[in-house]
Amino acid sequence: MKNNQQIILGIESSCDETSVGIISGKHQLLANVITSQIKSHQRFGGVVPEVASRHHVEYINFCIEQAMQQAQVTYSDIDGIAATYGPGLAGCLMVGLTAGKMLAACLEIPFYGVNHMAGHIYAAAVDHQIQYPALALLVSGGHTEFVFLKDETSFEILGTTLDDAVGEAYDKVGRLIGFNYPAGKAIDEAAQRGRQTYTLPRPMINRSDLNLSFSGLKTAVRDLVAHEKQKNTLNVDNMAASFQNAVMDVLIAKTKKALTQINVKELIIGGGVAANLSLRDRMANLIHNDFPQCKLTIPPLRLCGDNGGMIAAYGAVLAQHKNTSQLDLDCNSSLSFINAAG
């Protein structure tokens, strides 16, 4: 299905999903095959890096083949290969990165190393042209940060979590109130059933900067849960609602602060926690009521979690700018955007 647009194949293996996406041009996603290891890591209550990287080796060829089949392309149709090289689990990153570099070497086409977080932002570019300057709020199991995009290749961190990522806080709280890993969806659903009856802190909500903190909130939940369990009065749904409200209050307040401080045309929410229904609702309200001139873009649910499509999407941007990577690119598990906040 080759047209005159460039075709980029993107590989993602930074944590517990092996995924390959294929994009035509910068916006048309032709395939996005995702294999999830959740069932495996549920045995351990969280991702075990060695187990995750073994699964990546098992499924990498399957994902590449399935993606090409779905996209109806052959190897000779592909113009470039993109792969995540960080941040993420080193042993996991190496698998996708090696696969990507090997494909590029064999097909004699350019290779593009992609920052996983840029991928999460560019999930928003599928079927959509991002307007710059833009602000991205990245919320996932490993990251929580505000990123300013002057244009499509410049990323500047305006604020970040000082301790736990928001997704991490969800998983830890999930464990406290009896939900399996990963707990994000279960807490979100319980919160829809429950009411905010417990009093929890909103860490750093009144500080003028855009940094965040979630470990204190988690500790507050832990103490409260222990107390309630002792009295045999713990209401899980209400606890979930109270926790989720606290998280959302902070995220909304900080986003409001960011949009007041800087002038952007678009707000992008990316990362696994962008699948949270309460977050999606409340962000839509914030933009509608307070910043109607700013466009809100939240990728469809399937593109919020880790996926190769988003890596292909940012690979397509790098390809347009001829920003190729050398084949001796190594993974960088703590890769970061430039931090403007210092």
Place this chain on the structure above:
Amino acid sequence: MLSLGIDCSEFGVSVALANDKQLIMEQSTTENKRASQFLVPQIKALFKNTPYKLAQVESIAVAQGPGSFTGLKIGVTAGKVLANVNHAKLFGISSLVNLAFPLLTTGNPVLTLISARHQNFYAGIYQKKSGKIVTLLPDSYLNYSVLREKIKHFNGLLIMGAGLEDVKTDLKEFGIIIPVSSGNLFPRGYSAILLSKGEKSISPDQFVPNYIRDPQAVLAWEKNNPEHSVINYVEEI
């Protein structure tokens, strides 16, 4: 048949290109072990100044393990991805046999060892008899106390391996210890190719490292869940 050999299982990165059994080019480093960084460019470099292209490789031999978990995954991933693109035949070679290879011409039994820490070793014993390599101790994961019982009845044992410091004095009683990397004694991409001749090829989709050892978390979980049923832990979503 244009063949590529890869060994980045433990001691560095060695890659070779051969036409049938004729070596065309080989590149090895025992210094830089960052296979994630250097394996692919090192493979690509084999084709420089040759009339061949990577896309022409028809047969790939990869040291499949045991060894460094990370090294194995990188070598195996490169091999299986390339085999898929090229529709090439893919062979998994024991990294312990590949390590033993240069000593097998002596006719002596060869014990190769890779340390897995805390006096545990990946170990195998091989001997060349009438031109054929015979396995006398299949690739295993053993504590040194068990290993020494298994090796004590061998005569003329040649011993090669890594991480032997703690057991060296005792091990000397059982044979001659030859250090890895002395002369050209290290596991080579070329010997992986030679060892693949006449072997059965593996489907690239099924190709995974021979780790021998499960991750600690899995061992602990299985111990606590002896009745668990085997399910597909990974699923397309």
